[in-house]
Amino acid sequence: MTIELLEGSAWVFGDSIDTDNMYPGFAMKLSMEEAAKHVFYDLRPGWSEAVQPGDIVVAGRNFGIGSSRPVAQLFKQLGVVALVAEEFNSLFFRNSINFGLPAVTIPGVTATVGDGDRVRLDVSAASIERVADAQTLEGVKLPDFVLDIVGQGGLMAKLAGDGYLPAGVAGTPSRGGS
Amino acid sequence: MSMTIIEKILARGSGLEQVEAGDVVVCDVDMTVLIDLQFATMWAEPTRIADPERLAVVMDHAVPAPSVQDADGGVRARAFVRRFGIERFFDVGRHGICHQVVAENGLARPGEILTCTDSHTCAAGAYNTAARGLGPVEVYSIMCTGKTWFQVAPTIRYDLAGTKPEVVSGKDIFLHMAGTYGDATNHNIEFGGAGLASVPMNDRRTIATQGAEVSADFTTFPADELCLSFLKDHTGDRLEPVEADADAIYAARREIELSALEPWVARPGSVAENALPVSQVERRKVDQCFIGSCANGQLEDLRIAAAVLRGRRVAPGVRLIVTPASQAVYADAVRAGYVGALADAGAIVTNSTCGACFGYHMGLLGAGEVCITASTRNFKGRMGSPDAEIYMASPFTVAASAVAGEIVDPRELVA
Numbered sequence: 001m002t003i004e005l006l007e008g009s010a011w012v013f014g015d016s017i018d019t020d021n022m023y024p025g026f027a028m029k030l031s032m033e034e035a036a037k038h039v040f041y042d043l044r045p046g047w048s049e050a051v052q053p054g055d056i057v058v059a060g061r062n063f064g065i066g067s068s069r070p071v072a073q074l075f076k077q078l079g080v081v082a083l084v085a086e087e088f089n090s091l092f093f094r095n096s097i098n099f100g101l102p103a104v105t106i107p108g109v110t111a112t113v114g115d116g117d118r119v120r121l122d123v124s125a126a127s128i129e130r131v132a133d134a135q136t137l138e139g140v141k142l143p144d145f146v147l148d149i150v151g152q153g154g155l156m157a158k159l160a161g162d163g164y165l166p167a168g169v170a171g172t173p174s175r176g177g178s
Numbered sequence: 179m180s181m182t183i184i185e186k187i188l189a190r191g192s193g194l195e196q197v198e199a200g201d202v203v204v205c206d207v208d209m210t211v212l213i214d215l216q217f218a219t220m221w222a223e224p225t226r227i228a229d230p231e232r233l234a235v236v237m238d239h240a241v242p243a244p245s246v247q248d249a250d251g252g253v254r255a256r257a258f259v260r261r262f263g264i265e266r267f268f269d270v271g272r273h274g275i276c277h278q279v280v281a282e283n284g285l286a287r288p289g290e291i292l293t294c295t296d297s298h299t300c301a302a303g304a305y306n307t308a309a310r311g312l313g314p315v316e317v318y319s320i321m322c323t324g325k326t327w328f329q330v331a332p333t334i335r336y337d338l339a340g341t342k343p344e345v346v347s348g349k350d351i352f353l354h355m356a357g358t359y360g361d362a363t364n365h366n367i368e369f370g371g372a373g374l375a376s377v378p379m380n381d382r383r384t385i386a387t388q389g390a391e392v393s394a395d396f397t398t399f400p401a402d403e404l405c406l407s408f409l410k411d412h413t414g415d416r417l418e419p420v421e422a423d424a425d426a427i428y429a430a431r432r433e434i435e436l437s438a439l440e441p442w443v444a445r446p447g448s449v450a451e452n453a454l455p456v457s458q459v460e461r462r463k464v465d466q467c468f469i470g471s472c473a474n475g476q477l478e479d480l481r482i483a484a485a486v487l488r489g490r491r492v493a494p495g496v497r498l499i500v501t502p503a504s505q506a507v508y509a510d511a512v513r514a515g516y517v518g519a520l521a522d523a524g525a526i527v528t529n530s531t532c533g534a535c536f537g538y539h540m541g542l543l544g545a546g547e548v549c550i551t552a553s554t555r556n557f558k559g560r561m562g563s564p565d566a567e568i569y570m571a572s573p574f575t576v577a578a579s580a581v582a583g584e585i586v587d588p589r590e591l592v593a
C-alpha cells in the first residue's frame with residue numbers, strides 16, 4: 001500500500017524524549033482533546049498551540065522511551081501527520097503504527113532537518129527531503145504489512161474490517177498503561 | 179542451532195525451527211493481560227475474542243477507583259469478564275499491580291509468550307517468559323486474534339559472576355547496568371552466569387521489570403533451579419524451560435562481578451548513564467520516599483523496609499509511602515508484622531495499586547520537592563510536578579534515607 005506524500009513543517013526534538021513528556025500522568029485523567037494540550041508541556045511550553053495540522057515531529061535516538069500511553073492519539077489530535085526519528089523505542093513505535101500514525105526511522109535526520117524546516121516525507125520509501133534545498137535522506141523501509149496497517153488508518157480499523165468490532169464502532173481502546 | 183533464550187521462545191511461538199535477529203515473526207500468544215485503564219476510556223466491546231483461557235483482566239493502576247471515569251471503567255471490565263466467561267479476573271480485593279498478579283498466579287511460564295499493554299510487562303522475563311508491553315491497540319488485537327508479530331532484536335548478554343552481597347539488591351544491579359552501559363534500545367537483554375544463583379527471584383523480577391527503563395525489548399532470565407522451585411509453587415506442571423545455546427549470537431557480552439557491587443542511585447530524569455554508586459551521590463534532603471510499584475512492592479521489599487524502620491522513626495518533615503504490589507503481598511505483610519512496624523515508624527502503608535509510581539491518584543510531588551523512590555521510573559514529572567526531582571534507589575536505600583531525612587548510604591545505618 002502506498003501512503004500519500006506528506007509535506008509539513010518539522011518540529012525537532014532531542015534524544016530519549018520520554019512518554020511522560022508527551023502524555024503526563026495528570027493528562028491521563030483528561031479527554032483526548034484536553035490531554036493533547038499538554039504534549040511537551042514542560043519541554044516546550046505552548047507547543048500544542050503552535051503546532052499546525054500537517055506538521056511532522058522529528059526526534060533523536062530512543063524516541064518514546066517509557067509507557068504504553070497512546071501518545072500517537074494526542075499527536076493525531078493536534079494534526080501531526082508523522083513521526084520521524086533517528087531511532088524509536090519499539091513500544092512507542094508500535095503504538096504509533098497501530099494508531100495509524102506513520103513512524104519512520106531515518107538515521108541522521110536531526111543533523112539535517114532543523115526546527116521549522118519544511119520537509120517532504122515519503123513514508124513508503126522511508127525518505128525525507130528538506131524542501132529548501134532538496135537534500136534527501138533515506139531511512140529504514142517499513143515492512144509491507146506495517147505500511148498496510150498505517151495505510152488502513154491503524155489496527156483498529158483493520159480489526160473492524162475483520163468483524164471483531166460491532167458495526168459502527170470505530171473506537172480506539174483507551175490509555176494503555178503507565 | 180545457535181539461539182538466545184528469546185530467539186528460541188519466539189521460534190517456538192511462531193512454529194519455526196530457527197529465528198535470528200532482524201527476522202519478523204508472527205507468534206501465537208500464550209497469555210494476554212488487560213488492565214483497568216484500558217476499560218476506562220473509549221473501550222469498545224469486541225464481537226468475539228480468541229480464547230478466554232488465554233486472557234486475564236487485572237484491576238491495578240487506579241483502584242479503588244479515584245474518579246468516575248475509572249469507576250465506569252470497572253463497570254465495563256466486569257461486564258466484559260462476565261460476557262466472555264473470563265475466569266482470571268483480578269477484581270478489587272484480589273487485585274494487585276498486574277505484573278505482580280502475573281507472578282503470583284503463575285500466568286507467566288517458561289518458554290511461553292505473555293503480552294499486556296503495559297510497558298513493564300517485561301517483568302515476567304524473570305520466569306523465562308518472553309514478555310513485553312505492546313500498547314493498548316496491539317493487546318486489543320491479540321485479545322481478538324490470539325496472535326501478534328515481533329521483529330527479533332539483537333540480544334545483549336549479561337553474565338553474572340561472584341556472589342551478591344546482602345546489602346545489594348536487584349535494583350542496585352540494574353542501576354549499575356544502566357549507569358555503566360546506558361540504554362539498550364531495540365535490543366533484548368539476557369542474563370546468565372554462575373552468579374545468578376545468588377540473585378533471588380524477587381531481585382530478578384526487579385531487574386526484568388526495569389528492562390523497560392533502558393528501552394529494551396525483552397529482558398529474560400534462564401529457568402534455573404531457583405526459578406523452577408518458585409514456579410512449582412505458583413504454576414501447574416507444564417514447565418518447558420528454554421536455555422540459550424552455547425553458541426548463541428550476542429550483540430554484546432558483559433560481565434558483572436556481583437561481589438564488587440555497592441548500593442546504586444539514579445539521579446533525576448532517567449537511569450541510563452545517570453546512575454552512580456551511592457557513595458558518589460549528593461546527600462540531598464528528601465521530602466518524600468516511596469517503596470512500591472511492580473518493581474519493588476514485593477514482600478521482600480516490605481520486609482527490608484520494616485527491618486530498617488523497626489525501632490526507628492521516619493525523619494520529621496519526610497513522608498515515607500509504602501505500597502504493596504498486590505493484595506496478597508499486603509495480607510502477607512500484615513501477618514508478618516511489617517505493616518505494623520512501618521506504621522509505628524510513621525510510614526504510610528497504602529492499598530495495593532500503582533498509585534504514587536505514576537503520579538495519577540495519590541502520593542504526588544509538589545514543585546521543588548525531592549523524592550527518592552524504589553519504583554520504576556524517575557522521568558521528569560513522573561510523580562507529579564515537573565519541578566520535583568526524583569532519585570531512584572533500592573528499598574534499603576530509600577528506607578534508610580527516610581530515617582536520615584536525606585539520601586544516605588544504607589550501610590551507615592546498619593553499621
Ligand code: SF4
Binds near residue numbers: 177239471531553
Ligand atoms: S507500578 Fe508503576 S511502572 Fe508498574 S505498572 Fe504500575 S504504574 Fe506502571
